[in-house]
Amino acid sequence: MSELVLTLRQAAQLGSRARRDNVLGTMEYIPGSVVRGALAAAWLARNGVSKPGTPEREEFLTLFEGGVRYGALLRDGTEFMSLAVAGHKYDPQETCEVIDYDRARGEKPPPYCPQCGSPIEQRKGLTGDRKPLNRRTSVAIGPGGTAKRGELFTRETLNKGATFRGTVTASDDTLLKILGDLGPVRVGGRRTTHGLADVAITPAAPPPLPERRPDGTIIVRLRSPGIFVDDHGRPADRPSESELKQALGDVGARVAKAWTRWEQVGGWHAASGLPKPQELTVAAGSTYILSTERVVGDSALSALSERGLGLRRHEGFSDLAPAPALRPGAADRRRAADNSKKVRMRAAPLTRMLVGDARVANTLRTLTEAHAEGDPAAAGRLREEAKKQGDTDVRDAMEFFLALPLADAVHVAEYLAEVLGR
Ligand SMILES: [Zn+2]
Structure with missing residues (x-):
């Protein structure tokens, strides 16, 4: 599986459904069909229309009519919220115990938050780090090309520089190489001045399991x-x-x-x-x-x-999503603090390795940080360093640390950094 990253060089407007309020909106994500269409247009611009039966026609069909799956591209930091999630309609307070409930995991949302009284409603649409759109209002143009008196319309566009990511899957890696070399492409409407975008395709980790x-x-x-x-x-x-x-x-x-x-x-x-x-x-x-x-x-x-x-x-229809990012409430924060404390206590013997030898201390610090960031080579070297201590508590604490999920290993890395900093 590979990742396709599209970066806008120009503002872009995606989707052209005029709304009743005279706003020409833009989608805030790029459907896989748009990615496919943009790459197909770039291929045609480079190779021309090929005759049936030629290798060029075969290549076109393989790339765009079945050999490659184009996932939807979402803007960095955004996801469509799972419709199973119900959460605060209004801004939650510090004291709110739970902010979002995931009904797919069996959580049962109350109609109102017991702490702040906000209604608890189904969440929907694009969530996360949404950036403001460009909005420009101009005079509406009638069918004859003349301005329609007193009628204004607003056009929304995505800002240039915006980055979108999604998956792209091919039966054969050479297909991805061809696609990666096709850019820049154009996406969306008003193509003479809008929608120019760079495309990069890089290997990516497989998507998370359901x-x-x-x-x-x-x-x-x-x-x-x-x-x-x-x-x-x-x-x-x-x-x-x-x-x-x-x-x-x-x-x-x-x-x-x-x-x-x-x-x-x-x-x-x-x-x-x-x-x-x-x-x-x-x-x-x-x-x-x-x-x-x-x-x-x-x-x-x-x-x-x-x-x-x-x-x-x-x-790009029906890509599968990772688990939703829920907003942490007071109950989550308490659980996280308790957990961090527990993890730090179990890993405490590791601090003995920090005493005395500055070189060992620094190596340990670098390696624990590398491990907590997911570097697979760090674990082996950490085990070696722990063995040299000849202290079974230290070795046990190291095994405990190495078995932790990354989110918890971070607590230990922070703890050691704090101790060293003192
Ligand atoms: Zn509340």
């Missing part, structure tokens, strides 16, 4: 809109049992619970640049609990997260 619940069911959340049909081809708001069985390596499964919303999505045809008919989709953030007839292994789950679900997956 979460397992303690009762054995599986949570699947969508990062981009999804298109589903039932066994008769009619629009559906969830994957069918036959698709799930296929996607899970022949394990029977059904949707036990769902949080979804209907949406309409348009698009452009990659090669012709013509608009595509509107498609009925479920919104990004749609969330399902899958109940399976037997345990699904990690490899099948990993295959599912690379595959996605539903129709038109190679255009």
